[in-house]
Amino acid sequence: KKHACCGFSRLMTTKLHLTPFLRLSRRSPLAAPGLSCVSRAASNAPPARVSRLFQPCNLREGQDAGDMTCRSQRLMLQGGLLHPSSPGCFHYLPGAVRSVEKLVRLVDREMRGVGGQKLDMPALCAAEPWKRSGRWGLMGKEMFRLRDRHGTDYCLGPTHEEAVTELLASQGGLSYKQLPLLLYQVTRKFRDEQKPKFGLLRGREFYMKDMYSFDVDKDAAQHTYQSVCEAYGRLFDQLGLRWVQVQADTGNIGGTLSHEFHLPADIGEDRLQVCGNCGFAANVETLSPGRADCPRCESSSLVESKGIEVGHTFYLGTKYSSVFNATFINAQNKPEVAEMGCFGLGVSRILAAAIEVLSSDDAIRWPSFLAPYQVCVLPPKRGSKTGQLTSLAEELAHSLGSGLSNLRGEVVLDDRTQMTIGKRLKDAARLGYPYVVVVGPRAAEELPQFEVVCQNSGETLFLSREALVDMLSRVETV
Ligand code: ATP
Ligand code: MG
Secondary structure (H helix, E strand, C coil), X not given: CHHHHHHHHHHHHHHHHHHHHHHHHHHCCCCCHXXXXXXXXXXXXXXXXXXXXXXCCCCCCCCCCCCCCCHHHHXXXXXXXXXXXXXXXXXXXHHHHHHHHHHHHHHHHHHHHCCEEECCXXXXXXXXXXXXXXXXXXXXXXXXXXXCCCCCEEEECCCCHHHHHHHHHHHCCEEHHHCCEEEEEEEEEECCCCCCECHHHECCEEEEEEEEEEECCHHHHHHXXXXXXXXXXXXXXXXXXXXXXXXXXXXXXXXXXXXEEEEECCCCCEEEEEECCCCCEEXXXXXCCCCCCCCCCCCCCEEEEEEEEEEEEEEEECCCHHHHCCEEECCCCCEEECEEEEEEEEHHHHHHHHHHHHCECCECCCCHHHCCCCEEXXXXXXXXXXXXXXXXHHHHHHHHHHHCHHHCCCEEECCCCCCCHHHHHHHHHHHCXXXXXXXXXXXXXXXXXXXXXXXXXXXXXEECHHHHHHHHCCCCCC
């Protein structure tokens, strides 16, 4: 709850400087004619109507989702964001897809910022490269394996070090001038987890952003490593999430340097030690058992907490590039094996983890950027004294969702006017639209006022139409 507030106030302060320019430039008559045609067409689309959204409620209030459940899973089932399919697999319903797409756009921004180029590798992966790296055996039961009609072994990709390194090796002769090369994708990964649980937090099919870096030498690779870690930090900051970067174990991915990014949370499955004195932070897996003092400053200020692992970075050295002979041509015109890093972000896990840490037991709170819709407009109940305000509400929803470039496609109209405003307000609170605009009796007065519930800050404001438009024009969207 606290973090949601931070997100809101950050939005109010930083956005002030940014939007006026953005809005001007997008609406300016100087904008390229082709572009403005596109946006005008899109801007005429009417707002989505709640009565038409496919948002089936998969859990009645008070009903339990079973023993593998947690707050985010319950809220996502109740809110019609997810529908269970098989253990650890879910249908992402339209609201969840909107949110994942926003998260992916934020991730894309950060990955491009560090020079990443997006590609998309097959999920169906031949066994042969995995046998070459030795991981066909190492992955054990966690790997989904299958065989084609010719009897050739495949797996559903749990991660793609082999695939990308082989891809790079097939290009041979990349010049040192073309490095660093950073390739990434956002795709579904498959892991036959022993205990899929907590909804999207531990699925058997989930979205991961995985980036792979190729550098000329160790120094350059470590520089790349740093810059990607910084990009991860910026991403979590933009989401308004409290996060910690800890020293980590390299597991079966391998390599010599590794960090995890965690969101502190009681349901987290990792145990972390953070030093209150020097800031040292580690997954306990990396510390010698029974150790009570900080390995860096030797103070006794280590505090244990639990965390949800949302990202993991590895410096790999030449572990994979030497196996697949992924080389570049160095300044002396000789082939040399590339230095690699790999960088994972649990995209679907981040979504659930954010809901987990920001929400209350009965109401979703989103990182401001990730709400499926930013604004919900509530017309009065059908047949009530203020019934004539229905068309005002419709017109308002339409004009906000088409007139404000930041809110294009971000406004819904809760047209279930057979229900009272109170009941719909309760629903809106449960679903967590950051802004709920009620077109109630005060909108019929001579100087119409709209009631605006800012759910992330908990404030309720009464605003004139101009003030409402002004406030909403500052909402940052992606
Ligand atoms: P964990 O220890 O939680 O099983 P991992 O260390 O095996 O995860 P990595 O191989 O580091 O996972 O994968 C990169 C990222 O993908 C993780 O940091 C996590 O955010 C995400 N991830 C891994 N497994 C799952 C899963 N089963 N469901 C959802 N996200 C996952
Ligand atoms: Mg990991």
